[in-house]
Amino acid sequence: MKFDNIIIGGGLSGLTCGITLAKAGKKVAVITAGQSTLHFCSGSFDLLGYDAEGKAIENPVEAVAQLKESHPYKKAGVENIASLAQDAAAILTECGLKLKGDIKRNHYRITPMGVLKPTWLTLEEYLTADSAAGVAYKKLVVANITGFHDFPVEFIAEGLRKTSTEVEVKTLSIPALKERRCSPSEMRSANISKVLSTEDTLQEIADKLNSIANDAEAIILPAIIGINNDENIAILKAKVNKPLFVIATLPPSVPGVRVQKALRSYFEKIGGVFMMGNKVCGGEIEDGKVKHIETTLLPDEQLSADNYILATGSFQSEGLMSNYVKVYEPVLDLDVDASDKRTEWVDTMVYNAQPYMEYGVKTNNVFQTQKNGSTIENLYAIGSVLSGHNAIKQADGTGVSMVTAIAVAKNILNK
Numbered sequence: 001m002k003f004d005n006i007i008i009g010g011g012l013s014g015l016t017c018g019i020t021l022a023k024a025g026k027k028v029a030v031i032t033a034g035q036s037t038l039h040f041c042s043g044s045f046d047l048l049g050y051d052a053e054g055k056a057i058e059n060p061v062e063a064v065a066q067l068k069e070s071h072p073y074k075k076a077g078v079e080n081i082a083s084l085a086q087d088a089a090a091i092l093t094e095c096g097l098k099l100k101g102d103i104k105r106n107h108y109r110i111t112p113m114g115v116l117k118p119t120w121l122t123l124e125e126y127l128t129a130d131s132a133a134g135v136a137y138k139k140l141v142v143a144n145i146t147g148f149h150d151f152p153v154e155f156i157a158e159g160l161r162k163t164s165t166e167v168e169v170k171t172l173s174i175p176a177l178k179e180r181r182c183s184p185s186e187m188r189s190a191n192i193s194k195v196l197s198t199e200d201t202l203q204e205i206a207d208k209l210n211s212i213a214n215d216a217e218a219i220i221l222p223a224i225i226g227i228n229n230d231e232n233i234a235i236l237k238a239k240v241n242k243p244l245f246v247i248a249t250l251p252p253s254v255p256g257v258r259v260q261k262a263l264r265s266y267f268e269k270i271g272g273v274f275m276m277g278n279k280v281c282g283g284e285i286e287d288g289k290v291k292h293i294e295t296t297l298l299p300d301e302q303l304s305a306d307n308y309i310l311a312t313g314s315f316q317s318e319g320l321m322s323n324y325v326k327v328y329e330p331v332l333d334l335d336v337d338a339s340d341k342r343t344e345w346v347d348t349m350v351y352n353a354q355p356y357m358e359y360g361v362k363t364n365n366v367f368q369t370q371k372n373g374s375t376i377e378n379l380y381a382i383g384s385v386l387s388g389h390n391a392i393k394q395a396d397g398t399g400v401s402m403v404t405a406i407a408v409a410k411n412i413l414n415k
């Protein structure tokens, strides 16, 4: 099978790149082994949240200039970040996602542990704050669902109280979830959202919320509604008498699954081929170019393309792996930026920046990969498989994924 472009990995970076190429009329295949880290997503997209000292950044586009040279944004070009980020936001909108946020001014999302963190874009119905000083409401009701343990409601309440918001915690019992409650493994956000989707159930939730709201200015629910789109949350909002917002839960993430589905379905709609559950297990490199790749599900089929894009993620997605002696890239054994001393991989102080977080595939300034010191001309890397930044300490994971994906797609299109 021959394509113009083959993308290995179907998370945020792979699909963003695939959409950009398919929109330009290219024949694109995304081959992906499993679910992506979007399943941990908070409902927000970070561009650049913290500087090297851990200080929250107000204007992420301006702050890019201060990053070290190895950071993927520096490779994409400081002067290009604003337009690449705007292209990324446009893709999310084209996929049908409604977002709030501004590339020139971070706002704050509320994590499932009740911490305020700077971010770039947030799904419209999620609770956000304009600044670290807190949300716009002085009195909130935070309502959890009986038997749902993935929403640490007391942490969230405490986090909001620290910003001088008065918070009352309530629990709703939803009869439609009675059978699910018999098995704790069923009481997960993704399962619950499938049940909380009928008009009657939404009406029942709205009635209960209206009866407990008292003098609160707004009501907060865990993100357990709307796994496919924002329709059910819009229906519920229309039935509730006060402003209603959600906060992301511990994984699985309802907003993350929604984003993944939206990207995939848009990619397929514009002609992309999405091969789910298929793992790229090797390939042939000849004269500095990838000739073809091999996959576990199509062992007799050599898949080939003019260009290949590695979007396999970091350690969590097995885009990077380690053994007792080295950190390595498992598909083609590409060169990686990583210490060869195992003792240097981690800092023993758990809250310090962990060196392994910056490990990844080595690339040049246009994100071409290399093996044994030689550039592979038609194999690019994008997203969290790249080296050079710490997504946790810098709050830039989703931004790096989308910005590098679009930068590489544009580079391929201009070749």
Ligand SMILES: Cc1cc2nc3c(=O)[nH]c(=O)nc-3n(C[C@H](O)[C@H](O)[C@H](O)COP(=O)(O)OP(=O)(O)OC[C@H]3O[C@@H](n4cnc5c(N)ncnc54)[C@H](O)[C@@H]3O)c2cc1C
Pocket (backbone or CB within 6 Å): 008, 009, 010, 011, 012, 013, 014, 031, 032, 033, 034, 035, 036, 037, 038, 040, 041, 042, 043, 044, 045, 046, 278, 279, 280, 281, 311, 312, 313, 314, 316, 317, 318, 319, 331, 382, 383, 384, 385, 391, 395, 396, 397, 398, 399, 401
């Ligand atoms: C726990 C967690 C929480 C996060 N929370 C946030 C957040 O709140 N805000 C934020 O901005 N960012 C967050 N991030 C970061 C963000 O999710 C990532 O930066 C971004 O989504 C990474 O996308 P990716 O496409 O590069 O990689 P991934 O999402 O890791 O996707 C890689 C894909 O490649 C596939 N794959 C791997 N190997 C192969 C192979 N050999 N063949 C075929 N397919 C393969 C995997 O199955 C996977 O589907 C979080 C990350 C994690 C891990």
